Amino acid sequence: MKMLTFAARNAKEIIRDPLTVCFGLGFPLVLLFLLSAIQANVPVSLFEIAHLTPGITVFGLSFMTLFSATLISRDRSTSLLQRLYTTPMTPVDFILGYTLPVLPFALMQCIICYIAAMLLGLELTLHTLSGLLLMLPVSLLYIGLGLLFGSILSDKQVGGVCGALLTNLSAWLSGTWFDLELVGGVFKKIAYALPFVHAVEMERAAISGAYGDVLPHLLVVLAYGLVSLALAVLLFLRQMKKQ
Amino acid sequence: MNAIETVSLCKRYGDRTAVDGLSLTIKKGELFSLLGVNGAGKTTTIKMLTCLTSPTSGDGLIMGSSITKDPAAVKRLIAVSPQETAVARGLTARENLQLICGVHGFDKNKSRSRIDELCALLGLESIIERKAGKLSGGWQRRLSIAMALISRPQVLFLDEPTLGLDVIARSELWELISALKGETTVILTTHYMEEAEALSDRIGIMRDGRLLVCGTAESIKQKAQTDSFEQAFVRIVKEAAR
Numbered sequence: 001m002k003m004l005t006f007a008a009r010n011a012k013e014i015i016r017d018p019l020t021v022c023f024g025l026g027f028p029l030v031l032l033f034l035l036s037a038i039q040a041n042v043p044v045s046l047f048e049i050a051h052l053t054p055g056i057t058v059f060g061l062s063f064m065t066l067f068s069a070t071l072i073s074r075d076r077s078t079s080l081l082q083r084l085y086t087t088p089m090t091p092v093d094f095i096l097g098y099t100l101p102v103l104p105f106a107l108m109q110c111i112i113c114y115i116a117a118m119l120l121g122l123e124l125t126l127h128t129l130s131g132l133l134l135m136l137p138v139s140l141l142y143i144g145l146g147l148l149f150g151s152i153l154s155d156k157q158v159g160g161v162c163g164a165l166l167t168n169l170s171a172w173l174s175g176t177w178f179d180l181e182l183v184g185g186v187f188k189k190i191a192y193a194l195p196f197v198h199a200v201e202m203e204r205a206a207i208s209g210a211y212g213d214v215l216p217h218l219l220v221v222l223a224y225g226l227v228s229l230a231l232a233v234l235l236f237l238r239q240m241k242k243q
Numbered sequence: 244m245n246a247i248e249t250v251s252l253c254k255r256y257g258d259r260t261a262v263d264g265l266s267l268t269i270k271k272g273e274l275f276s277l278l279g280v281n282g283a284g285k286t287t288t289i290k291m292l293t294c295l296t297s298p299t300s301g302d303g304l305i306m307g308s309s310i311t312k313d314p315a316a317v318k319r320l321i322a323v324s325p326q327e328t329a330v331a332r333g334l335t336a337r338e339n340l341q342l343i344c345g346v347h348g349f350d351k352n353k354s355r356s357r358i359d360e361l362c363a364l365l366g367l368e369s370i371i372e373r374k375a376g377k378l379s380g381g382w383q384r385r386l387s388i389a390m391a392l393i394s395r396p397q398v399l400f401l402d403e404p405t406l407g408l409d410v411i412a413r414s415e416l417w418e419l420i421s422a423l424k425g426e427t428t429v430i431l432t433t434h435y436m437e438e439a440e441a442l443s444d445r446i447g448i449m450r451d452g453r454l455l456v457c458g459t460a461e462s463i464k465q466k467a468q469t470d471s472f473e474q475a476f477v478r479i480v481k482e483a484a485r
Binding site: 082 | 294295296297315318319321324325326328329330331332333334338341342343344345347348387390391394
C-alpha cells in the first residue's frame with residue numbers, strides 16, 4: 001500500500017512533465033522516421049528497419065535513465081524525501097516506488113517504437129515479439145542506472161551526466177549510428193566492454209531469429225543491470241542514512 | 244507524562260561534535276522551542292529525534308519508544324514539517340495529502356474524511372485542487388503543516404515553520420500552531436525570538452551542541468537580567484562563548 005501510493009505519485013510526476021513525453025516518446029520516433037527516410041533515398045544496410053529498430057529502441061530507453069534519475073535527485077534536493085524518511089515507509093518501499101512506475105513507461109516506449117517500425121516495414125513475427133520481451137532486462141538496466149545516478153548526483157549533474165553523456169554514450173557505443181567494425185581498435189573494445197552494443201545486438205539477433213546469439217549478449221546486459229540495481233540500492237540506502 | 248526524554252544524546256561527525264550530551268525532557272502537550280545560532284545543533288537534534296540520523300551515543304525516547312532501538316515505533320508517533328517546504332510540486336494539494344495518507348496506510352474513506360477535516364482546519368479549500376508548485380510560499384508552508392498533521396502525530400517537529408513568510412501569513416501560522424498546544428507535543432525551531440516567546444511553553448537555547456539554558460521565556464529573561472527576550476538570548480549565547 002505504502003509503496004503503491006509512492007509509486008503512483010512518482011508516475012504522476014513523470015507523466016505531468018511535458019519533456020518526458022516529448023523526449024521519451026517523440027524523439028526516438030523522429031529518429032526512426034528520419035533515418036528510414038535517409039535509407040529510402042540512399043540505401044545503407046545499417047539503417048534497414050530490422051537493423052535500425054533495436055538501436056533506436058535501446059537509445060530511447062536512455063531517456064528513462066534521465067527521467068528516473070531526475071525524479072530522485074529532485075526529491076533529494078527538496079525536503080520531500082526527508083519528510084518521507086520520517087514516515088513508516090521502508091527502504092524497499094522507496095526503491096520499488098521509484099523503479100516500478102518507470103517500467104511501464106519504458107515498455108510502452110519500446111512498444112510504440114516497434115509499432116512505428118512496423119508501419120515502416122518491420123514484419124510482425126514471433127521473433128519481433130521475442131525482441132520486445134527482451135527489452136525488459138534492457139529497461140531494468142536503464143532504470144537501474146537512473147536509480148544509481150539519482151542517488152549520487154544533484155539534479156543539475158543528472159542533466160549533464162544522464163541527459164548529455166549517457167544518451168550520447170548509449171548512441172555512439174551501441175553500433176546504431178555507425179558500424180563499430182569500421183572504427184575498430186580501442187573504441188570497439190570500449191563499446192563491447194559496455195552493455196549498450198550488447199543490448200542492441202541481442203535485439204537484432206532476436207528479431208532475426210538467431211536465438212543462439214542472444215544469450216551471450218543477454219548475460220552482459222543482465223550482469224550490468226543487476227550490478228547497477230544493486231549499486232543503486234546500496235547508494236540510495238547510504239544517502240538515506242547520511243541524512 | 245514525558246513526550247520526549249533524551250539521555251546524554253551525542254552526535255559527532257569525525258572530530259566535530261554537533262550535539263554534546265543533550266539531556267532534556269519535554270512534557271506531553273507542551274510547545275517547546277529550540278533556539279540557537281547557526282550550527283548550534285538544533286537541526287542535528289531534530290534529525291536524531293526523528294530517526295533521520297543515528298546518535299553517536301546516548302538515546303532518546305519518544306512517548307517511551309527508543310529512537311535507537313525502535314525507530315519504526317517512533318516513526319508511527321511523529322511527524323515533521325521540514326525547514327524547506329516539503330511538498331511534491333507536480334501534485335495538487337489534495338494529491339499531496341493523499342500521498343501522506345497512503346504512506347500511513349489509510350484507506351480511501353479514512354483519507355477522504357481526514358483531508359476534509361484538515362482542509363477545514365487550515366482553510367485549504369480554495370487551493371486544494373491547485374498544483375503545489377504553483378502555490379505561494381505561505382500556502383505551501385500551510386500545506387506542508389497539513390501533511391505533517393495527517394497522521395495525528397503525538398509529537399510534531401516544526402523546523403523554521405515561518406521562515407520567509409510575510410507578516411500576515413506568519414500570524415496565521417502562529418494561530419494554527421497555538422491551536423495545536425495541549426493536544427499535540429510540538430517542537431519548534433526558529434530564529435525569530437518573538438515567535439519563540441509568543442508561542443512556547445518552554446524554550447531551550449543551544450550553542451556548540453550544548454543546551455545552555457532551558458525554561459520559560461520569563462525565567463530565561465530573569466536569568467539574563469533583562470526585560471527583552473532577544474537581549475536575554477544574546478547575553479546567554481555570548482556568555483557561553485567566553
